Amino acid sequence: MRRRPGIGGLQTAAAARVWSSSSSSSPFPISSQSAQILILGFPLQDQYRLVGENVAKIRTDLMKEQLATFRSQLEDFARKHKNDIRKNPTFRAQFHEMCAKVGVDPLASNKGFWAELLGIGDFYYELGVQIVDICLATRSHNGGLINLQELCTLLCQRRKAARESVSEDDCLRAINKLKVLGSGFEVISVGKKKLVRSVPTELNKDHNEILELAQANGYVTVDEIERRFLWSSGRAVDALETLLEVSAIPSSFLPITAVPRILLKWFYFYLTMQEGLAMIDDGHKDGRRRYWFPCVSFSASVAAERP
Amino acid sequence: MQKLGDFKLPHFFNYPPYFTLQPIRDTREKQVQLWKELIIDYCKTQKVFVIGPEEEFPLFSNPVIERSLSHDAREVFLSALVQEGRAEWVDKGHKKCLILWLRIQDWADCILRFVKDNGFEDGVLTVEEIRSGIDSRGTELHGMDRTILMKALKLLEHKGKATIFKGTSADDEGVKFSA
Numbered sequence: 001m002r003r004r005p006g007i008g009g010l011q012t013a014a015a016a017r018v019w020s021s022s023s024s025s026s027p028f029p030i031s032s033q034s035a036q037i038l039i040l041g042f043p044l045q046d047q048y049r050l051v052g053e054n055v056a057k058i059r060t061d062l063m064k065e066q067l068a069t070f071r072s073q074l075e076d077f078a079r080k081h082k083n084d085i086r087k088n089p090t091f092r093a094q095f096h097e098m099c100a101k102v103g104v105d106p107l108a109s110n111k112g113f114w115a116e117l118l119g120i121g122d123f124y125y126e127l128g129v130q131i132v133d134i135c136l137a138t139r140s141h142n143g144g145l146i147n148l149q150e151l152c153t154l155l156c157q158r159r160k161a162a163r164e165s166v167s168e169d170d171c172l173r174a175i176n177k178l179k180v181l182g183s184g185f186e187v188i189s190v191g192k193k194k195l196v197r198s199v200p201t202e203l204n205k206d207h208n209e210i211l212e213l214a215q216a217n218g219y220v221t222v223d224e225i226e227r228r229f230l231w232s233s234g235r236a237v238d239a240l241e242t243l244l245e246v247s248a249i250p251s252s253f254l255p256i257t258a259v260p261r262i263l264l265k266w267f268y269f270y271l272t273m274q275e276g277l278a279m280i281d282d283g284h285k286d287g288r289r290r291y292w293f294p295c296v297s298f299s300a301s302v303a304a305e306r307p
Numbered sequence: 308m309q310k311l312g313d314f315k316l317p318h319f320f321n322y323p324p325y326f327t328l329q330p331i332r333d334t335r336e337k338q339v340q341l342w343k344e345l346i347i348d349y350c351k352t353q354k355v356f357v358i359g360p361e362e363e364f365p366l367f368s369n370p371v372i373e374r375s376l377s378h379d380a381r382e383v384f385l386s387a388l389v390q391e392g393r394a395e396w397v398d399k400g401h402k403k404c405l406i407l408w409l410r411i412q413d414w415a416d417c418i419l420r421f422v423k424d425n426g427f428e429d430g431v432l433t434v435e436e437i438r439s440g441i442d443s444r445g446t447e448l449h450g451m452d453r454t455i456l457m458k459a460l461k462l463l464e465h466k467g468k469a470t471i472f473k474g475t476s477a478d479d480e481g482v483k484f485s486a
Contacts (some may be wrong), residue, residue: 141319143334219323244330244331244334245331276329276331276333276334279324279325279327279329279334279338280324280327280329280330281323281324281326281327281374282327283323283326283327283373283374283375284323284373284374285373290323290324292322292323292324294322
C-alpha cells in the first residue's frame, strides 16, 4: 500500500526543500521518491501560505487605511490649529502629548511633513540654540547648572521680539533634542526644582542631596550636611570638593563633525569648562566655611543682564 | 540694587563667596575678572586715582552682607590690574596703588588734545594749572592725580613733545609744549 504524504511526508518534503534550496547551485541527484513527495507536497504548502498571506494582507491593508485616515485627520487638525500650536505654549504641549500617545514625533525630522507644515522642527532647533546660549552666558555665575524656571524666564525675555512665549515644556523638548551632543545637556530633579545641567559632570546622589539642602539658604556647611544626613565628615568633604571642581571630561564624545556648526562655540567651551558649581565663603563671623551654590541662590537672570 | 552714592553696584557684590578668594583656578579667574572691572568702573566714575590695600575703601567691604575682602584678596585683585597695565604700585611695599582707568598713553593724548584745543602750543603751563586751572575745567584732566599727570608728561617729554622744567616756586614745575 502506498503511503500518503502525512506529517512525516511533509517534514521530509520541507527538509528536502531546505536541502535543495541550500544546495541549488550544485546539481545533486534527487531520488525519484523524494521528487514525488516534492511534487505532491508543494501545492498544499502554497495553499496554506496563500491563505495566510491573504489574511495578513487584509489586516495590513485595514491597518494602513486606518493609519492613513488617522494621519490625514491629525494633519487636518494640525493645519487647522497651526497658529494655536505656534503661539500657544499650553496648546503646543497638549498637541505633543497627543502625538506621543499615538506614536508620532513631530520633531523626529526637520525635513518631514510635520516640520514643513508647522515649522515646528525649526522652532525647537532655534530654542535649543538659544538655550545653549543662555547656559553659556550664565555659566560663569552658576557653574553650569541653571534652574529650569529661570532658564525659561530668560528665554522668554530673549524672545520678546518674536512675541511667541515658550513654556517649560518647550524647554524640556528642546533640551531633549540637544542630547545628540553627547552627555552634555540633561535635566535633573533636585527636590521640587528642575535644574538644567550643561556641564559634563555626572552628579551622583550625594551631590543631589547637597544641592537640595542648599536650596534653603543658598549655601551649606560641612556641619550641616553631617548633621542632616548623618554622613562621615570625609563623605561630606569629598562631595563638596567635587562640586567645587567639576572638571570631569565626559567619556563619550561624538566626533566633532557631528556637532552642528552653530553649536561649535559652545562645544569648545564645553571641552575646556572648569568652573565649579560651588564657591567657598570664609567670611562669616562664626568662622565656618560656607559652600554657596550660585545655581540655586545667585540669580542668573540678573547676572545675564550684565554684558 | 545696592548703591554707593550714585554708583550702581553689580550683583556679585552682594554674594558672599565673592569676598573669599576662590581656590579653584577657573572660578578664581572669573572672580578676579569681575573685581577688576568693578574697581576700574568705580574709580573711573568716582575719579579715584589711588587705592591703598590697607586703607578703607568703599568697595573692600559690604556691610549689608557683613563681608569684607581679606588683605590677600585686595592684593590679588590690584596685582591683576597691575599686570594688565591698568594700575601701578607706587612703592615696593605695595602700600599704594595707582589706578589707571586711562593708561598713561591715553592720559598723554588727553593732554595733547587739551593743549591743542586751547592753543597752548609753544606756551608754558604749570603742572598745577593743568590739574586745577580754569582752562582744564570740564576736561578729564581736571582734578587728576599729580603722580599720573607727571608720568604722562614724562612720556610726552620722552617723545619730544614737551619739556619739563623747574618753575619759579619750589614745588611747582612748568611744562613747555612743542607744536
